[in-house]
Amino acid sequence: MRCPLPVIELAKRIDDVQPGDVVRVIADDPAAATDVPAWCRMRGHEYVGLGEPEQSAPSYLVRRQH
Template identity: 45%
Template sequence: MDVKPDITHDATGTYCPIPITELAKVMKKVEVGTIVELLADDEGAIQDVPAWCQTTGNEFLGYKEEDGILHFYVRKTQG
């Protein structure tokens, strides 16, 4: 996966629902079209992030795991 994020937010060391609440806070502050990279180490986020995107209408671009850290990519599509 070769996505170039505009902003990275580190939510490692937190557990459900904190990575999602952190993502929601960041998404409120950025412009439509911005790609946010969320770093997390909670395995629950693998289901939570795409579900949150589906609920909010933002675009889930995918994720990768690197050295035990999950990198999620979300594009803001809603004003």
């Protein structure tokens, strides 16, 4: 997914998991490396770090906080 789609999809789906659960965002857009952590800071969720790549696309781990 290209920016801003990774963060838009994350925002849509974060409520599908329970607080404390981790969501994996797969995005081949280099901007996601800064956009996902920034979104977490703005929304009060925890950016856990990089996950396992999916078909050479990086993934980012986000823990729902509330």
